[in-house]
Amino acid sequence: MRTKEVRLALICYGGVSLAVYMHGIVKEIWKLLQASQAAHASEAVAELTDTAAVYAALLEEVAPNLRLRVLSDIIAGASAGGINGIFLAHAITTGADMEPLRDLWLNNADIETLLDPEARPATALTKLWATPIAWAAGRRRDETVDTLVEPAAREEVRAKLSRFIRSRWFEPPFGGEVFTGLLLEAFLAMEKGKRGPRLIPDEQPLDLFVTVTDLAGHPEQLSLNSPPRVMETEHRLVISFSGYGDQARPLGDIPGLLFAARATSSFPGAFPPFQVKELDRVLAAAGIKWPGRDAFLQRVFPRRKAAGLTAEDASLIDGSVLANAPFRPAIGALRNRPAHREVDRRFVYIDPKPGRRSVSLGSRDGQPGFFTTILKALSDLPREQPIRDNLEAIEGMSRRIREMRRIVVGMQPEVDAAIERELGGTFFIDRPTPQRLANWRSKAQSAAAREAGFAYSAYGHQKLSGILDELANALLLGAGEDVRPNMERVRTILWLWARDRRLDHIADSRSGATAEAVDFFRRYDVGFRIRRLRLLARRLVEMAEAPEADLSAIDTARAAVYDSLAPFLELRRPDALSERLTEVRLDTSEAVALALERAAEVFDLRELDAAADERLSEAFHAFQDKADRRQLLHAYLGFPFYDLATLPLLQGEGLDEFDPVKVDRIAPDDAATIRGGGAEATLKGIQFNSFGAFFSRTYRENDYLWGRLHGAERLIDILVSTLPQKLALPPDRVLAFKRRAFRAILAAERPHLTSIGELLDSLEREIG
Numbered sequence: 001m002r003t004k005e006v007r008l009a010l011i012c013y014g015g016v017s018l019a020v021y022m023h024g025i026v027k028e029i030w031k032l033l034q035a036s037q038a039a040h041a042s043e044a045v046a047e048l049t050d051t052a053a054v055y056a057a058l059l060e061e062v063a064p065n066l067r068l069r070v071l072s073d074i075i076a077g078a079s080a081g082g083i084n085g086i087f088l089a090h091a092i093t094t095g096a097d098m099e100p101l102r103d104l105w106l107n108n109a110d111i112e113t114l115l116d117p118e119a120r121p122a123t124a125l126t127k128l129w130a131t132p133i134a135w136a137a138g139r140r141r142d143e144t145v146d147t148l149v150e151p152a153a154r155e156e157v158r159a160k161l162s163r164f165i166r167s168r169w170f171e172p173p174f175g176g177e178v179f180t181g182l183l184l185e186a187f188l189a190m191e192k193g194k195r196g197p198r199l200i201p202d203e204q205p206l207d208l209f210v211t212v213t214d215l216a217g218h219p220e221q222l223s224l225n226s227p228p229r230v231m232e233t234e235h236r237l238v239i240s241f242s243g244y245g246d247q248a249r250p251l252g253d254i255p256g257l258l259f260a261a262r263a264t265s266s267f268p269g270a271f272p273p274f275q276v277k278e279l280d281r282v283l284a285a286a287g288i289k290w291p292g293r294d295a296f297l298q299r300v301f302p303r304r305k306a307a308g309l310t311a312e313d314a315s316l317i318d319g320s321v322l323a324n325a326p327f328r329p330a331i332g333a334l335r336n337r338p339a340h341r342e343v344d345r346r347f348v349y350i351d352p353k354p355g356r357r358s359v360s361l362g363s364r365d366g367q368p369g370f371f372t373t374i375l376k377a378l379s380d381l382p383r384e385q386p387i388r389d390n391l392e393a394i395e396g397m398s399r400r401i402r403e404m405r406r407i408v409v410g411m412q413p414e415v416d417a418a419i420e421r422e423l424g425g426t427f428f429i430d431r432p433t434p435q436r437l438a439n440w441r442s443k444a445q446s447a448a449a450r451e452a453g454f455a456y457s458a459y460g461h462q463k464l465s466g467i468l469d470e471l472a473n474a475l476l477l478g479a480g481e482d483v484r485p486n487m488e489r490v491r492t493i494l495w496l497w498a499r500d501r502r503l504d505h506i507a508d509s510r511s512g513a514t515a516e517a518v519d520f521f522r523r524y525d526v527g528f529r530i531r532r533l534r535l536l537a538r539r540l541v542e543m544a545e546a547p548e549a550d551l552s553a554i555d556t557a558r559a560a561v562y563d564s565l566a567p568f569l570e571l572r573r574p575d576a577l578s579e580r581l582t583e584v585r586l587d588t589s590e591a592v593a594l595a596l597e598r599a600a601e602v603f604d605l606r607e608l609d610a611a612a613d614e615r616l617s618e619a620f621h622a623f624q625d626k627a628d629r630r631q632l633l634h635a636y637l638g639f640p641f642y643d644l645a646t647l648p649l650l651q652g653e654g655l656d657e658f659d660p661v662k663v664d665r666i667a668p669d670d671a672a673t674i675r676g677g678g679a680e681a682t683l684k685g686i687q688f689n690s691f692g693a694f695f696s697r698t699y700r701e702n703d704y705l706w707g708r709l710h711g712a713e714r715l716i717d718i719l720v721s722t723l724p725q726k727l728a729l730p731p732d733r734v735l736a737f738k739r740r741a742f743r744a745i746l747a748a749e750r751p752h753l754t755s756i757g758e759l760l761d762s763l764e765r766e767i768g
Contacts, residue, residue: 003067003544004342006722009074009330010088011349012081014320016267017685017693018352019080020105020700024707025350025666025714026084029072030091030098031055032715033199036070039063041197050748051712054741058719065727068719071200073337076209076330079320081350082264083183086257089208090190092200093243093251097193102752104186106701111694113182116175176272180262180282187254200244203566205337206251208241209329210260211319215273218304218314221485229485236322238329239263239300255283255290259300264319270691273315303482325349327390331397334661342541344662344722347394349387351667353679353686391663398660404646408535411645415638422447423637430626432633434613440637441613448640449512459644460506460517467524468494470572475595478577479584486586493592523600526571529609531647532639533565536616539635543628553622557632560619564612577602664718671710673738674766682706698755705749705756709763712741742767 010029015022028051035055038044045056059068072092077085091098107113200206217233224230239260243251251257263274276297283290290296297311304311319326330347422443423429428436449456472490476483498504498520506517513521521528537558544554570576580598585591616636623629669678679686685693685703693699716738720729742763750760 003069004344004722006068006070006344006346006719007074007337008070008072008718009333009345009347010072010076010085011325011327011330011347012075012077012085013349013351014079014081014265014318014324015352015685016080016690017109017699018683018690018703019083019265020109020693021352021683021685021703021707022080022084022350023087023101023105024704024709025711026088027098027101028708028711028715030088030199032070032719033072033092034196035059036068037197037199040069051708051741051744054712054737054744055715055719057740058716058737061729062723062727066723068722070719071204073200073204073206074330074333075206076211076326077264077319078211078324078326079265079267079318080352082210082319083261085208086210086261087186087190089206089241089251090187090257093198093206095196095198096190097196098190100189100193101186102704104182104189105704106697106752108182108185109694109700110697114174114178114694116173116178118175172270172272174271176262176266176274176278177282179265179271180258180274180278181286183258183261184254184282184286184288187258191254202244203562204244206243207330207333208243208251209326209333210239210264211323211326212237212239212260212263213317213319213321215315215317218301218309220303221482223485223488237300237316238323238326240329253290253292253296255279255288256292256296259296263316266317268317268321273317275315276312325387325390327387327394331390331393334397342545345660346718347661347663348718349663349665351665352683353690354665354667354669394661394663398662400649401660404649407645407649408642411642415641416634418447418451418641419444419634419638429633430629432617432620434610434617437613437617437636438609444637445640446512448644449507450510451641452512452644454507455644456512457507459647460513462647463521463525463528464498464503464506464517466527467521468498470527471524471596471599474572474577475581475584475586475592475599477574478581478599479586479595480578480582481586490586490592493586493589494596496589497593497596523605524596524603526568526603526605528643529568529605529612530565530572531643532636533561533568533612535639535642536632536636537561537565539632543631550623550625550628553619553624553628556622557616557619560615564608564615567608567611571603662721664714664721666711666714668706668710671713673713673735674709674742674763682710701753701756702759705745705753705759705763708745708749709742712745713738716741739767 008029012022012026031050031052032055035045035048035052036059038048038052039056039059045060048056059070062068072088075085075089077083087098087101090096214235214237217235219231220234222230222232241252241257241260243249259276259279262279266272266274280290301309301311301314304314327347327349334345423440432440449460452459468491472487472494473483476486476490501520502514502516503520505514508514540554540558540561543549544551577595577599580602581595584595584598586595620629620633623632667678668682675681683703683706684696684699685691687699688695693703716734720734723729746760746763746767753760
């Protein structure tokens with residue numbers, strides 16, 4: 001059976017009160033991951049309910065020919081999308097329950113709840129003169145909204161809008177501590193809910209990125225030619241978390257996640273800027289300790305202390321102000337993603353209101369007015385820029401992946417012939433042992449260097465440059481120094497160190513590489529080992545697709561490859577050298593040389609190579625067919641030939657997934673099976689400059705329900721698009737699954753959505 005992983009990298013936009021709509025979408029993603037986990041484990045499928053059962057049925061329908069596993073291992077969000085991304089990531093890595101979040105969103109995402117107690121109008125007569133303003137704003141509502149909302153909700157909206165208008169002016173009306181307390185309540189409700197399995201494999205990392213805007217900014221040092229150092233103020237801030245599906249390596253503690261959720265959603269003007277002191281007070285009131293507080297703040301604000309600033313003084317506002325579509329950190333996280341089988345990588349971005357501004361003041365005679373111009377310059381334009389640059393970056397990476405795969409496939413006959421020339425007469429070629437593998441690897445690498453001729457010098461210098469850059473970064477992180485301002489200094493010292501050891505002369509006319517270069521690569525070239533094992537993993541994927549594939553032997557070899565790959569990937573963790581370099585100051589050539597020796601001791605690549613040879617030699621013997629064994633052996637030993645040709649193409653990217661990246665969107669405009677017209681025809685939260693859902697539970701129920709419906713439709717579309725052409729489902733079968741999912745959603749939500757009975761009845765008829 002052919003297997004494939006569908007990996008979702010989620011990008012969650014901001015949307016103010018459309019956070020409720022996005023929660024419905026994120027909940028569907030959680031349901032899909034639950035279904036995939038149950039189907040992969042071949043257990044508990046019968047216990048699935050709601051749309052999870054529908055997704056499991058879809059996976060089962062294609063299972064006789066293709067076994068799909070769906071996981072989400074990269075999540076990036078801003079503002080409302082940041083909150084939803086954090087909740088989803090927490091559920092994925094801990095097995096926490098997302099069901100309780102429904103009631104918390106519907107009950108608490110309300111003007112009455114969010115208003116700061118001190119901002120509320122004191123009496124019914126407070127700012128009574130402002131009431132006509134509220135009524136005027138209410139009358140400007142699009143008439144189609146009234147047709148989509150229960151008539152009783154109109155008075156609720158008008159009343160709450162009146163109280164909102166008459167609340168405190170010239171200060172944020174919403175309470176910061178109130179909001180932080182509600183977010184904490186949500187996390188605690190998840191913890192108290194029904195605990196399920198973790199939704200990501202133990203060995204698979206999940207990276208979470210949340211954008212935040214540092215209001216005052218923090219100083220960043222830049223290296224120039226003249227003057228050598230300048231300072232600039234940086235306002236962009238990305239709070240990152242990385243965890244696995246096991247308790248030993250968690251994503252993060254609840255206070256840290258709560259910090260990120262509150263900071264990223266501090267909408268300017270609505271909420272006060274967030275400070276850590278606010279979180280301290282909320283945690284103290286709840287009796288919750290935060291033992292990792294200081295370490296977390298040091299990680300989030302690494303340069304404030306050096307600049308004489310404190311983390312407690314940092315004021316943070318909404319992440320969408322400068323980065324509403326945080327693709328960049330998600331793209332950066334693609335490096336070093338373990339791939340156990342064929343991967344279909346998808347970047348899925350959730351845009352709740354495509355084409356609509358977050359805040360709009362309108363225009364006069366087609367010309368923007370005074371306040372409109374200022375608003376767009378200060379906020380609207382930065383947050384709403386198109387994502388074309390990000391999509392072009394993804395397409396460029398995918399294009400290089402496709403080209404690299406074509407090169408590898410085209411070179412295979414020549415590489416196999418080169419290995420046969422070098423080792424074909426070896427009597428024990430079909431009986432590899434760890435010692436033989438080590439000797440054969442050395443011969444193959446020498447042969448590749450000799451046959452490359454002048455090209456080897458360029459290849460070797462590119463490797464040397466890349467390794468020295470990686471070492472400079474690793475040494476600085478290990479020594480606890482800031483990377484950006486010190487990188488050039490350490491890089492310069494490393495190059496002087498390399499020239500002292502004659503590493504600027506890499507090629508040798510007789511052996512291909514000089515003895516000094518060979519020794520350096522054996523001690524420090526972690527990337528070469530990783531790329532070689534990734535190629536071997538890719539070859540196993542290709543072998544598994546053959547009609548008569550020995551799947552048992554392939555599984556054995558796959559386990560050996562990834563057991564061997566894991567320790568090399570660990571060496572690329574930011575803290576890999578911390579224990580050995582904490583007291584080292586990288587300010588002299590002697591100190592850097594000492595740090596390099598310690599790094600070589602930590603890497604211990606000779607020992608890791610020996611352990612890999614031990615595992616792989618046993619794995620090769622698992623293949624009874626000598627042709628299969630030799631095919632895999634040729635891929636392993638022939639890697640230096642492939643690396644010579646493809647390394648210039650990689651441009652420093654980690655391509656363990658070896659497949660082009662595709663981009664999908666989930667938005668109201670893309671889901672028209674039930675009702676067309678996009679956000680205007682379905683959502684209420686777009687009203688009042690995207691604050692609409694805060695004014696009515698009816699609005700929130702409406703948007704949450706449409707979020708689930710739209711999410712289910714688009715996820716089914718994405719799943720179906722991963723199928724090869726020969727396994728494609730006919731359109732009527734796809735439509736049947738969508739209708740089944742829609743009905744499951746309505747049945748599951750009807751008991752909880754008490755304000756939109758007419759909409760539920762209408763949807764029942766529209767779905768058919």
